[in-house]
Amino acid sequence: MPSDYILTLSCEDRPGIVAAVTTELAALGANIAESNQFWDHATNRFFMRIAMQTQQGTNREDVERALKPAFERFDMRASVMATARKPRIIIMVSKFDHAMRYLLYQIQVGWLDAEVAAIVSNHDDARTIAEQEGIPYYHWPVTRETKAEQEDKLLALVKDTGADLVVLARYMQVLSDKLSKRLYGKIINIHHSFLPAFKGAKPYHQAHERGVKLIGATAHYVTPDLDEGPIIDQETERVSHAMSVDDFVATGRDIESRVLGRAVRLHLERRVMLNRHKTLVFQQ
Template sequence: MPSDYILTLSCEDRPGIVSAVTTELAGIGANIAESNQFWDHATNRFFMRIAMQTQKGTQRDDVERALKPAIERFDMRTSITTTAQKPRVIVMVSKFDHAMRYLLYQIQVGWLEAEVVAIVSNHEDSRRFAEQEGIPYYYWPVNKENKAEQEEKLLGLVQESGADLVVLARYMQVLSDKLSRRLYGKVINIHHSFLPAFKGAKPYHQAHERGVKLIGATAHYVTPDLDEGPIIDQETERVSHAMSVDDFVATGRDIESRVLGRAVRLHLERRVMLNAHKTVVFQQ
């Protein structure tokens, strides 16, 4: 069977990048199934994503060797991943598990290509659901005294399970600066607000008090700066003065689930590229 790979690259923009890359790929008989590119005029950075199908027996190293001249010529940052293996995901959750359940359902029906290798929580609430799904469940309560210890456990679990991504599906704990840096670009959080407004706890209550007419949710990468990581996806929905805080929360649950699901899919399909404090998102 042929092998499928996804190439992502970034470098300083100048003429000849696309030609150099596609010529080398053609040389090993790769067929380009999808190509996206973007030039950030402000930073003069060029971003590209290529999904390709290669000839039978082509290995990842073969693709890397073929691209080496172009990589060195343009000083590219590249990543080559295979689509033959499902990405492995760790989901972290507290008491509200709607976003987690949505992710698992989308995996079940095939919309998300991923394998959840563990569920980590600081509460026991979701254990029964995890056991029903046959997913290992780790109950790690967090307080000031054991926070560092629990985060070391998480790092160990990431390494042991080979997880490609950690998803904070309404995990109501702030990760330390140290952990955020070590897993930079590999942790996605869903914040129940349309950032940058209403950061921190109880954003729906803040929004209700301010009488907003739109509420939303934001999926972003986790950084040491609380709720300020590069944004992957957002969505809003109209609300009114006649709605209660509970109505806001119920509306938000649906938005959160959809936004997180899209963000996780975009990340796993290598459609999100970091661009300083922003992201380049190549939609299908």
């Protein structure tokens, strides 16, 4: 059977990039199924994503070897991913489990193509769900004294499981600068606010106190700066003065779950590319 691959690349913009890449792919006998590209004028960086189907027997090394002249000529930062390999994720959760449940359901019905390698929590509340799904569960309480040890365990778990992504599905702990830097671009958080408004703790309470007419949720990559990471996806919903804080929270649960699910899918399909403090999102 033919093999499918996704190529992502970025480099300084100059003439001939697309021609160089597509010429090599044509020589390899690859068929381009989808192509997206963007030139960021402000940084003069060129970004491209190509989904391709190759001839039977073509492996990832063959694709990389064919594209090597183009990679070197344009000094590209590039990656080739085989779509046959199911991505592995680690879900981290505290007590609010709605976003985690949504991810598990979307994996179950096939909308999200991923395998959950583990569920990690600083509480024991989600253990039953993990056991029902046959997913390894790690209960690692976090205190000031144990935080560094817990994060070392997480890094070891990422390595041991071969996880491609860590998902903070309402994991209510601030990660250290060290961990955020080590896994930059590989940790997605869902924040229950339409960032950059209402950062930090209890954003729904902040929004209710200010009498806002829209609330939302933001999925973003984690960085050392709290709730400042590159944004992947956002959504809002209208609220009114007649709603209580609990109404805000209830409304927000659905938004958080949808936004996080979309962000995880976009990331795993290599549709998100980092551009300094921003992201490019190539929608299908």
